[in-house]
Amino acid sequence: MANPASLTSHQVRLAARPVGLPTPANWQFTEEPVAEPEDGGIVVKTLALSLDPAMRGWMNEGKSYIPPVGIGEVMRAGGVGRVVASRHSGFAVGDTVAGSLGVQTFARFGGADLKRAGLNKIDLQLGTVTQWLNVLGMPGMTAYFGLKDVGLPQAGETLVVSGAAGAVGQTVGQLGKILGMRVVGIAGGAAKCAWVVKELGFDACIDYKGGAVKDGLKEHCPQGVDVYFDNVGGDILDTVLTRINRKARIVICGAISQYNATEAVKGPKNYLSLLVNRARMEGMVVFDYADRYPQAIAELAGYLKDGRMTSREDVVRGGVDAFPDTLLKLFSGENFGKLVLQLADE
Numbered sequence: 001m002a003n004p005a006s007l008t009s010h011q012v013r014l015a016a017r018p019v020g021l022p023t024p025a026n027w028q029f030t031e032e033p034v035a036e037p038e039d040g041g042i043v044v045k046t047l048a049l050s051l052d053p054a055m056r057g058w059m060n061e062g063k064s065y066i067p068p069v070g071i072g073e074v075m076r077a078g079g080v081g082r083v084v085a086s087r088h089s090g091f092a093v094g095d096t097v098a099g100s101l102g103v104q105t106f107a108r109f110g111g112a113d114l115k116r117a118g119l120n121k122i123d124l125q126l127g128t129v130t131q132w133l134n135v136l137g138m139p140g141m142t143a144y145f146g147l148k149d150v151g152l153p154q155a156g157e158t159l160v161v162s163g164a165a166g167a168v169g170q171t172v173g174q175l176g177k178i179l180g181m182r183v184v185g186i187a188g189g190a191a192k193c194a195w196v197v198k199e200l201g202f203d204a205c206i207d208y209k210g211g212a213v214k215d216g217l218k219e220h221c222p223q224g225v226d227v228y229f230d231n232v233g234g235d236i237l238d239t240v241l242t243r244i245n246r247k248a249r250i251v252i253c254g255a256i257s258q259y260n261a262t263e264a265v266k267g268p269k270n271y272l273s274l275l276v277n278r279a280r281m282e283g284m285v286v287f288d289y290a291d292r293y294p295q296a297i298a299e300l301a302g303y304l305k306d307g308r309m310t311s312r313e314d315v316v317r318g319g320v321d322a323f324p325d326t327l328l329k330l331f332s333g334e335n336f337g338k339l340v341l342q343l344a345d346e
């Protein structure tokens with residue numbers, strides 16, 4: 001067992017709540033010695049952190065599906081780490097674990113914290129550290145349950161997914177193809193669109209930065225849209241609403257175009273299309289499916305292994321001090337694939 005007392009944890013804490021895009025004033029950098037684990041607890045060294053659009057929401061005051069990060073608290077973040085000290089019979093030094101580690105180089109958990117942090121041992125035979133933050137992690141679970149349980153996909157139907165080159169979007173589209181759907185992505189820029197079609201096997205991808213989403217939908221979804229997996233909200237949601245079929249299902253997974261809004265969130269103007277088409281729009285939160293993650297992980301790991309699915313992670317290497325700038329990549333679209341901050345080598 002490493003001697004935790006000789007270790008220092010470097011942390012990023014929430015210093016103030018942002019208005020609009022986060023700025024350096026929203027963050028505070030701290031360091032503290034790592035104490036020995038209590039009886040039933042463990043200490044984990046962070047290897048890699050998942051950077052998620054949801055982090056922006058967790059910085060806000062107010063009621064949500066999860067309490068906000070408190071001022072002065074370590075910023076919440078999912079991650080993969082290695083157990084460096086253990087007084088828990090279920091975890092040994094050297095085990096690789098995934099869960100809510102926070103933006104810090106070492107995380108110390110008491111026995112009661114382990115469940116709250118959703119900490120589980122992971123098998124690196126099934127996927128790499130970064131794949132465990134992508135297809136086999138929270139974004140993959142979101143894609144799997146959002147599409148299957150809320151989107152209710154049928155072979156032969158047309159699926160449209162926005163944020164198509166991102167973490168959730170890449171897995172949604174590939175699953176749609178495996179299920180026999182026609183799959184059309186929406187993403188920002190020619191490079192992302194080319195990758196989505198050539199490498200992921202989508203039938204088409206519309207570059208929304210080119211501005212022609214409506215024309216693209218007409219061209220690439222000649223039979224209309226049966227399932228829309230929405231990661232972005234705003235104008236793109238409104239445009240897709242004009243092309244849906246009778247009994248269409250719209251999965252409200254996220255609305256990244258609205259997360260930094262300083263004015264009221266832009267709601268869909270075209271919602272009466274739901275009425276005309278007897279369609280429905282339903283929100284989903286991945287954590288509701290936690291009991292079924294093992295089933296989804298087994299299936300998705302199988303697709304990675306047999307080559308039916310591929311994954312792309314955008315890995316930034318740096319210390320926790322790189323966190324604030326790296327997070328902003330999500331909102332400028334600079335990330336290409338699942339955004340990961342790698343703090344340490346395996």
Ligand SMILES: NC(=O)c1ccc[n+]([C@@H]2O[C@H](COP(=O)([O-])OP(=O)(O)OC[C@H]3O[C@@H](n4cnc5c(N)ncnc54)[C@H](OP(=O)(O)O)[C@@H]3O)[C@@H](O)[C@H]2O)c1
Nearest residue numbers: 053142163166167168187188231254255256257285286333
């Ligand atoms: N409901 C849940 O349980 C759950 C769980 C996980 C994630 N989510 C949501 O799923 C969505 C995708 O998350 P992710 O982790 O997969 O992120 P991601 O797609 O890997 O990264 C974010 C992407 O959003 C796009 N984007 C940024 N600003 C935009 C704008 N104004 N309009 C359109 N696109 C914009 C950018 O791609 P382009 O270059 O293509 O613009 C950027 O790369 C987010 O809304 C997130 O909150 C929900």
